[in-house]
Amino acid sequence: xxxAELTSIHVYPVKGTRGLTLxxxxxxxxxLAGDRRWMLVDAEGRxxxxxGLPALALVSVAPLxxxxxxxxVPGREPWEVxxxxxxxxxxxxxxxxxxxxxxxxxxxxxxxxxxxxxxAVRLVHLADPARDRLVDxxxxxxxxxxxxxxxxxxxxxxxxxxxxxxxxxxxxxHAAEGPLPMERFRPSLVVxxxxxxxxxxxxxxxxxxxxxxxxxxxxxxxxTTTDQRTAERGKEPLRxxxxxRRFGSQLVFGQNLIPESTGTVRAGDPFTVLAxxxxxx
Numbered sequence: 001x002x003x004a005e006l007t008s009i010h011v012y013p014v015k016g017t018r019g020l021t022l023x024x025x026x027x028x029x030x031x032l033a034g035d036r037r038w039m040l041v042d043a044e045g046r047x048x049x050x051x052g053l054p055a056l057a058l059v060s061v062a063p064l065x066x067x068x069x070x071x072x073v074p075g076r077e078p079w080e081v082x083x084x085x086x087x088x089x090x091x092x093x094x095x096x097x098x099x100x101x102x103x104x105x106x107x108x109x110x111x112x113x114x115x116x117x118x119x120a121v122r123l124v125h126l127a128d129p130a131r132d133r134l135v136d137x138x139x140x141x142x143x144x145x146x147x148x149x150x151x152x153x154x155x156x157x158x159x160x161x162x163x164x165x166x167x168x169x170x171x172x173x174h175a176a177e178g179p180l181p182m183e184r185f186r187p188s189l190v191v192x193x194x195x196x197x198x199x200x201x202x203x204x205x206x207x208x209x210x211x212x213x214x215x216x217x218x219x220x221x222x223x224t225t226t227d228q229r230t231a232e233r234g235k236e237p238l239r240x241x242x243x244x245r246r247f248g249s250q251l252v253f254g255q256n257l258i259p260e261s262t263g264t265v266r267a268g269d270p271f272t273v274l275a276x277x278x279x280x281x
Contacts, residue, residue, distance in 0.1 A: 004193035004271040006207050007159060011035040012186065013069055014123070015148045016049040017059040018228060019186060024266045027210050027259050030129040030145045031153035032188055034063050037129065038105065039095065039148040040113065040121040047095040047148070048121050050223045054231045055117055071109050073116040081109045084125050093124055095148060100133050102126055135258060139215040144258055152215050152256035154188035156199070164196035165253065168240045177236040183228045184237065185220070185253055191271045199255045201276045208269035212257040214277075219250030 009022045015036045026033040040048040040056075050056045062070040069081040084103040093102045105123035114120050126132060126148055135144045136151055146153050162182055169178035182190055189207060202214045220241060225233045241251035 002193050004191055004273075006189060006265060006267055006269040006271055007192045008182075008190045008267055009265060010183075010187055010190070011063075013061045013063055014038040014040065014059070014071070015047065016040060016053075016056040017061055018057055019183065020062065024264060026264050027154075027262050028129075029153070029259055029262065030147050031149055031259075034067070035188065036148040037067065037126050038069065039093070039102070039124055039126070040110075041091075041093045041102075041124055042122075043120055045091060045093045047093065048119075050226055051221060053117050053119060054223075054226045054233060057226055057228045057231045059113060059116065069109075071112070073112055076112060076116075079106075079109055079112060081106045081123065084127075091122075091124060095133070096150070098133055100126065100148075102132075135215070139256075140258055153259055154212065154257040155186070155218055155254050156189045156191060156205070156212075156257055157182060157185050157187040157254040158194045158196075158199050159190060159192040160194050160196045161199065161253065165237060165240060165245075168244055169236050172236075172240055172243075174235045174239060177234045180237055181228075184224045184226070186223065186228075187254060188257070189265070193271070194273075198273075202255060202273055203277045204260070204274040205257070206270075206272045206274055207265045208263070209261075210263040210265055211260040211274065213260055215256040215258050217247060217250065217252040218254040218256050220253050224253070 009025045010019045011032050011034050012019045058074055060072045067083045070078050071081050072078045089104045091104050092099055102124035105125050110123045129147045135146045166179035205212050224237050245252045
């Protein structure tokens with residue numbers, strides 16, 4: 001087998017919106033620089049994602065210097081969104097079971113997204129990811145934090161496993177939905193040159209000189225059935241994962257990562273498995 005390597009890097013500046021592919025990214029303790037520092041919340045302050053509003057896949061964003069955004073919704077001109085300044089109103093928002101202190105973002109941007117989605121949302125910004133939200137302490141060291149990602153700083157997926165999954169989809173009842181692209185799984189890092197499902201046994205990995213602890217398998221939800229180009233939903237990959245990749249109550253694809261060091265990762269960097277889990281662990 002050829003040397004495994006980092007194939008692509010992806011960030012999602014606003015949680016739930018369309019992702020960006022980058023040639024290089026800085027790894028911070030809480031994830032990739034610029035990843036999910038913004039989020040949309042409903043009137044009660046609860047996070048809004050593609051689980052409930054698949055049309056979020058059609059909202060695109062691009063980073064601006066200083067942490068701001070260039071936000072685009074279909075049918076409207078791009079809109080510059082600055083990072084909230086000193087004195088901007090704060091809000092306690094809820095992301096799954098976590099309550100996090102955030103800062104309320106540009107009202108005009110929130111209005112544009114609300115009008116497109118047909119649902120009232122507010123854009124909020126995470127000012128201090130070093131302090132505001134802890135990773136699940138069952139899988140993390142004390143003090144390890146995460147941005148507005150679902151639960152862990154990064155997600156790694158492997159092209160060998162996607163190839164295997166697409167083969168299974170082609171043999172199933174909804175073969176016409178395949179093959180699926182990797183963007184369905186909204187990864188941070190995509191690696192190639194590893195065997196199908198080899199990631200099940202990873203405990204520590206390195207991308208270039210940056211090392212990561214493999215926290216746990218990633219349980220998948222309905223977002224994976226959402227076409228990230230059209231926002232339309234199907235049955236796959238959840239139907240096939242339910243048949244072939246069920247671990248307990250979860251349907252699994254990919255592994256959650258916690259950085260052990262910081263640095264810069266680049267597409268083409270070597271990918272190395274530093275330690276493996278004991279068989280059956």
